[in-house]
Amino acid sequence: MRVIFYKYLFGLLFVLIVLPGFSQQITVTGILTDAADGLPLIGVNVISQQKGLGTVSDFDGIYSITVDPNDTLHYSYVGFSDMYVAVAGRSEINLQMTIDAEVLDEVVVVGYGTQKKSDLTGAVSTIKAKELTKIPTASIDQALQGKVSGVQVTPISGEPGAAAVIRIRGVGTLNDASPLFVVDGMLLDDINFLNPYDVESVEVLKDASATAIYGSRGANGVIIITTKKGVKTGDAHIELSAYYGSQSLDKKIALTNAGEFAILANEVAANEGTAPPFDNPEEFNEGTDWQDEIFQTAPIMNYQLAISGASDRMDYRISGNYFKQQGIVKGSDFQRFTLRINNNYHLSSWADIGHNISLIHRNVEVAADVIPSAYRADPTVPPIDSSGDFGNTSARSSVANPVAQIAFNNNSNFGNRAVGNFFIDLKFLKDFTFRSNFGFDVQYNQGKNFVPEFFVSAIQQNDKNRLTLFSNRSQSWLWDNTITYHKEWEKHRLNILGGITAQEFQFEDFGGSRQGLPGESDELWYLSAGEIDGQTNYNSAFEWSMLSYLFRTNYTFDNRLLFTATLRVDGSSKFGKNNRYGYFPSFALGWNVSQESFMESVDFVSRLKLRSSWGVIGNEKIGAYAGRAVVTSNLNAVLGNQPALNFGASIITLANPDIKWEETNQFDIGVEMGFLNNRLSAVIDFYNRVTDGILIDVPIPDYIGSANNPVVNAAKVKNSGFDFDLNWRETKGKFSYSLGLIASMVNNEVIELGEGREEIFGGDLGVGGKLGTRTVVGLPIGAFYGYETDGIFQTLEEIQSSPTIGDERPGDLRFVDRNGDGEITSDDRVYLGSPIPNLLYGFHLGANYAGFDFSIDFNGISGNNIINAKKMARFGTYNFEDTYLDRWTGEGTSDSEPLVTNGGHNYNVSDRFIEDGSFFRLRNIQFGYSLPIEALSKMHLSGLRFYVSGTNLVTWADYSGYTPEITSNSVISVGIDRGVYPIAKTIIGGLSVTF
Numbered sequence: 001m002r003v004i005f006y007k008y009l010f011g012l013l014f015v016l017i018v019l020p021g022f023s024q025q026i027t028v029t030g031i032l033t034d035a036a037d038g039l040p041l042i043g044v045n046v047i048s049q050q051k052g053l054g055t056v057s058d059f060d061g062i063y064s065i066t067v068d069p070n071d072t073l074h075y076s077y078v079g080f081s082d083m084y085v086a087v088a089g090r091s092e093i094n095l096q097m098t099i100d101a102e103v104l105d106e107v108v109v110v111g112y113g114t115q116k117k118s119d120l121t122g123a124v125s126t127i128k129a130k131e132l133t134k135i136p137t138a139s140i141d142q143a144l145q146g147k148v149s150g151v152q153v154t155p156i157s158g159e160p161g162a163a164a165v166i167r168i169r170g171v172g173t174l175n176d177a178s179p180l181f182v183v184d185g186m187l188l189d190d191i192n193f194l195n196p197y198d199v200e201s202v203e204v205l206k207d208a209s210a211t212a213i214y215g216s217r218g219a220n221g222v223i224i225i226t227t228k229k230g231v232k233t234g235d236a237h238i239e240l241s242a243y244y245g246s247q248s249l250d251k252k253i254a255l256t257n258a259g260e261f262a263i264l265a266n267e268v269a270a271n272e273g274t275a276p277p278f279d280n281p282e283e284f285n286e287g288t289d290w291q292d293e294i295f296q297t298a299p300i301m302n303y304q305l306a307i308s309g310a311s312d313r314m315d316y317r318i319s320g321n322y323f324k325q326q327g328i329v330k331g332s333d334f335q336r337f338t339l340r341i342n343n344n345y346h347l348s349s350w351a352d353i354g355h356n357i358s359l360i361h362r363n364v365e366v367a368a369d370v371i372p373s374a375y376r377a378d379p380t381v382p383p384i385d386s387s388g389d390f391g392n393t394s395a396r397s398s399v400a401n402p403v404a405q406i407a408f409n410n411n412s413n414f415g416n417r418a419v420g421n422f423f424i425d426l427k428f429l430k431d432f433t434f435r436s437n438f439g440f441d442v443q444y445n446q447g448k449n450f451v452p453e454f455f456v457s458a459i460q461q462n463d464k465n466r467l468t469l470f471s472n473r474s475q476s477w478l479w480d481n482t483i484t485y486h487k488e489w490e491k492h493r494l495n496i497l498g499g500i501t502a503q504e505f506q507f508e509d510f511g512g513s514r515q516g517l518p519g520e521s522d523e524l525w526y527l528s529a530g531e532i533d534g535q536t537n538y539n540s541a542f543e544w545s546m547l548s549y550l551f552r553t554n555y556t557f558d559n560r561l562l563f564t565a566t567l568r569v570d571g572s573s574k575f576g577k578n579n580r581y582g583y584f585p586s587f588a589l590g591w592n593v594s595q596e597s598f599m600e601s602v603d604f605v606s607r608l609k610l611r612s613s614w615g616v617i618g619n620e621k622i623g624a625y626a627g628r629a630v631v632t633s634n635l636n637a638v639l640g641n642q643p644a645l646n647f648g649a650s651i652i653t654l655a656n657p658d659i660k661w662e663e664t665n666q667f668d669i670g671v672e673m674g675f676l677n678n679r680l681s682a683v684i685d686f687y688n689r690v691t692d693g694i695l696i697d698v699p700i701p702d703y704i705g706s707a708n709n710p711v712v713n714a715a716k717v718k719n720s721g722f723d724f725d726l727n728w729r730e731t732k733g734k735f736s737y738s739l740g741l742i743a744s745m746v747n748n749e750v751i752e753l754g755e756g757r758e759e760i761f762g763g764d765l766g767v768g769g770k771l772g773t774r775t776v777v778g779l780p781i782g783a784f785y786g787y788e789t790d791g792i793f794q795t796l797e798e799i800q801s802s803p804t805i806g807d808e809r810p811g812d813l814r815f816v817d818r819n820g821d822g823e824i825t826s827d828d829r830v831y832l833g834s835p836i837p838n839l840l841y842g843f844h845l846g847a848n849y850a851g852f853d854f855s856i857d858f859n860g861i862s863g864n865n866i867i868n869a870k871k872m873a874r875f876g877t878y879n880f881e882d883t884y885l886d887r888w889t890g891e892g893t894s895d896s897e898p899l900v901t902n903g904g905h906n907y908n909v910s911d912r913f914i915e916d917g918s919f920f921r922l923r924n925i926q927f928g929y930s931l932p933i934e935a936l937s938k939m940h941l942s943g944l945r946f947y948v949s950g951t952n953l954v955t956w957a958d959y960s961g962y963t964p965e966i967t968s969n970s971v972i973s974v975g976i977d978r979g980v981y982p983i984a985k986t987i988i989g990g991l992s993v994t995f
Contacts, residue, residue: 025066028093032061032075034731035096042733043850044077044097045933049084056933080731109203109224111182111213112482112497112550119493119556121564121588121611122210123668123685123723125149127202129228134855134924135951136243136300136988138323138336139163140194140202140225146842146859146923148204149723149742150685151221154967157981160325160334161364163192165967168206168221170719170746171781171836172664172691174760176621177971179221180214184342184356186421186439187217187478187503191225193360193417195321195338197241197304200228206723207668207687208615212586213552215568216618219664219691227356229342230308230315237942238995239306239319243949245988247328248297250952253961254882258287258379264884265396265877268900271811277396277877278380287379288391290879294374294402298326300986316343328984331406332367336360350427357420366449368409370402372979375870376878377402392457397876400460408454408462410522413447413470421478431487439478446471452520467525470511478503482550491558497551504545512537542624547571562590562611572620576627576657584663586615594674607674607681614668618661622695626711629655653708660713664691683725690718690751698757714754717781721746740844748780748836761785762972765869765909772867772909773835773972782972784832784867786909787824788816791895792888811888811899813906832914833865835966835975842923853928853947860920866959866966868913870979874902881960917975919957919964925950943994951986 032041040061047054048065049072057063067073069089076082080097087093106117108124117124125148135143141164145153152167171177181188203224205211211218231237256264262281269276278284306319321338337360344354376399381391383403390404421439428434449468455461482499514530527535549569556562564587571581590611599605635648666689674681693713722745729738753760753776762782763773774785791814793799799808803817805824818828842859871881880900888894898906906912928947936944957964962982968974 026069026087026089026091027064027066028073028087028091029062029064030093030095032057032063032077032094033096034080035098039733041077041080041097041731044075047074047076047933048072049074054933054937077731109201109226110210111205111222111224112185112480112499112552113484113495115495115554118559118592118609119554119562119590121554121562121590122205122613123150123207123670123687124210125151125204125206125725127204129200132196132199132202133241134857134926134949135196136245136302136949136986137196138325138334139192140196140199141166141191143196144202144204144223146742146857149683149725149840150206150687150721150744150746151204152837152840152861154965155983156967156969158328158963158983159367159981160327160332161192161336161362162981163190165969166221166223168204169687169689169721169723169744170748171971172219172689172717172719173619173621173662174694174696174715174717174775174781174971175619175662176969177220178621178969179223180217182214182222182224183419184225184227184421184439185423185437185478185480186419186441187214188419188441188476191223193338193358193419194225195304195319195323195336195340195358197302197306197321198227198319198338198340198358200226202226207613207670207685208586208617208664208666209564209566209588209611209613209668211617212566212584212615213550213568214617215548215550215584216546216570216572216582216620216661218584218617219619219662220621227340227342227358228306228308228317228319229344230310230317236307236309239304239308239992240994241304241990241992242302243988243990244299244301245949245986246297247300247325247984247986249291249295249328249962249982250955250985251962252289252291252295253375255291255375256379256880256882256885257289258284260882260885261287261379261879264880264887264900267887267889268877268902271899271901284380288377288382290374290377290379290383290402293383294330294370294406295328295982296326296330298328298984300325300988302990312346314343314345316341318342327367327981329367329370329981331365331409333365334362335364336362352425353423355420355422357418360417360419361414362417363414364412366409366411366413366447367981368402368405368411370405371981372870373400373402373405375979378877379879390456394457394459397878398459399876399878401456404454404456404460408452410450410452411447412449413445415443415445417441417443431485433484433486435480435482435484437478437480437482439480441474441476443475444471444473448525450520450522450525464515465517465520466513466515467517467527467530468511468513469527470509472507472509474505474507476503476505493554493556493559495554497553499550501548501550502546504543506541506543508539508541510537510539543573544624545573546620558595560592560595562588562592564588564590564613566615570618570620570661572661574620574622574624574626575659575661576655578657579627579660582618582620582661582663584616584618586613586617588613588615604675605673606676606678607672609672610670611672612669613666615666617664617666619664619691620661622711626695627655627657627659629653654710656710656712659695659711660693662691662694662713664689666690679728679730681725681727683723685723686721687723688718688720690716692716696754696757696760698754712754714752714757715750716752718749718751719746735847735849737847738844741842743839743841745839746836747838748834750775750777750779750781753777760972762970763867763976764973765867765872765976766978767869767873767907770872770909772869772976774829774831775972779831780834780836782836782974783834784865784909784914784975786829786832786911786914788818788830788832789910789912790814790816792898794891794895805905808905810891812904813898813910813912815905815908815910829909832909832911835864835866835917837861837917838863851930851932853930854926856925857923858921859923860918862918864917865975866915866917866961866964867909867976868915868961869976870961872907872909872913873978874907877902883960915960916958917964917966919955919959921952921956922950922954923952925953941993941995943992945992946989947991948989949987951988952983953985953987 044057205222262278266276308317423437426434480501485496516531552566593608633649670685694715697709724743726741760775773782839862846855926949930945
């Protein structure tokens, strides 16, 4: 009886509980069509918001899905606007989907807020998350290359974890020309810590209307980065992504092999009147390829796990990331661990609090400086000789054995960093919002470099081990308090922002070295283990602070007429008391022409907006104490009746309390267009930006007694040009594709340098103190400067009848006598080219079909030059680039490559060493496949995608070096190749899974 009772009870519960659940399920069917032409849409994703499962529409646009009557369906399709529709008990839901109008309605992040793109009066470009993760890199700034018009992104090297130098609309200062970075509201000088998979979008602010809200920080442009937040999707959303791949050297420099080197080395000896080093050059074959000895195929990998979700009370996203990149130079490695926690808590309908916090730990193995050595090392010498010792590469020149350099290298560092913000949003009086945002950036870095005892040769040895240690720490805090008033009535929309913000930055570094540690185990790598004699140490610090007031108003009338006015007042401790505050206004107008009644009949025009802006923005990226006198220490002297070393300190540079902000006046006019239902879109901007009062040092008479020249506001620089963006996207059934083109033209010119300063030399070539750049009025910043050549002297008669430097002989370069005085002197040096390109461009193609996706990106630059400085540096019989094989060996044999020597005036800075820096690169190509909804439903997954990708696979360039991308943080030292770490080509395979 008891068994029968339990069976009866179970059956009753099944009827009462389970069957009603089944009775609540309904099947919804419908047809999905294109609102523009009524054709069925194939492959539309239809997903239940409650269950996270779904289906896709078939070839006739028909779909069917079983859901709860109170569920909400999410309809998504590439190129079309997402739609969310409540089921509300219906069994049939037919929809007409429209082309995605995000170009109009997209919300763009701007300084201290957001705006509809249709209301925007500034020049702002947006890059979305999926574009940022195509490039396998630790540094998100490198992922921006070729994505934004007007923005030049150049990797500073191919070293693992290396950052990039970014220039927005040219170079507008002789000081730090880097843009300002804003990450979730925190103002920063770098974004090297950012994991690309945590980034939702990047906005690049280019004109004064967009950047003036940042005042003195915005002259070089602003890059705003928004990280990913939790999204309300029902259950928790789990994302797992990973890739693994390999990196390799894209190209080797063409150098002579052992036999060719021996022939040229003997010729050098003959030309310089010394004994030939090789009795029989023919006995050598290929010899040692030192590039093969230092380069390797290296792995790269990335693993990311994130969980996100939202409820009525909070939204959250927590992610962890591990990135590892070995370098293609042996002995280099980079690892980074990242934890990010982005939460937002909804306390009530009028109060939110939240935080965006990132914790980062990195470990770096720094490669030995072997690239210049591998370039110069004697190819007749083996890496390891027959005795098992390192080969002596210094017999004919002072070049270290690169393999030994790698073996004896122990150089590593690590760092910890915490970056983030806490905020509170309070809504009051219906139309007002108060936000208080506190940001922080705390860093600690430490490094050790241990050099053991070793002997390779007379110039490559260390008779006592040595330990060098460094450490630095910095902290920055930022506190913003703003009030926003937003009101919409009838045809008017008004947004007013006002606020006050303060920031403080502190930095300290210290380090030291000792030698003679009792052993070489890393357990002894502490300074206290070394000898006191010969020890060194240093310690320095600086700090600065800012206080700012900001105001902005945006007004829109009838969605047609737009007006923006901005004012920021900045006060900085960097400047003297006479000019501590700067005022930075901007004004902008816009006209949405396509909203006018007379455009209603122009069907092919979907969007047409005209806008123009003017403003003054500043640059405060100078030393922390430029406006005040600073005491210099270690001015030591031997004094007294009984001579002894006395430590001294004094002010040796005059302070200038009148220095003020560099100011950039920028005018911009732009047009935004959309055609054929926004399938075709275009943006064109013209800009003219003039930076005045650039801070430089100017000479003063020696009798004043200042060891260094004081800094004054003196120079002026102009940048002008055009930015173009052109995009096409279309969907045809299951097939969708997009095309994109960006291009930028820029002209850079120095207008003034200031009284007493006619020229600025820079660009150390690494050749006996020679400098390669000269900045003067009328030319670009950091222009190359040297002699023009006019072929090669073939005979003594030519030399005797031509202007010369002196001591020329047949086979030497003939320099052009520019001033016509009958001799070659330093006055004959002229402009040889510029490292600043006059054209930047990029091209993109993407396509999707039935779950398959494909994308390809190209980028390039044109109009710039490079100094091949490594070819100039010859202080011994180094190896030769293969161009030396075309050298002059007698009358008529060559009119471009002189006879081979190890020095002399053939190695003066001249157009012999100037090469074309233009390039066109296949930046990235990617193939992927995403499983269909039906398969995912069976696997209880929301998404699964596999892909393969190649980066930097092919570069078309005339430059003879490893890479044509040669840059520097110093604007007067760009484009000088002393032996850069090459950019690798990379092939990876990866997957992404969502639950």
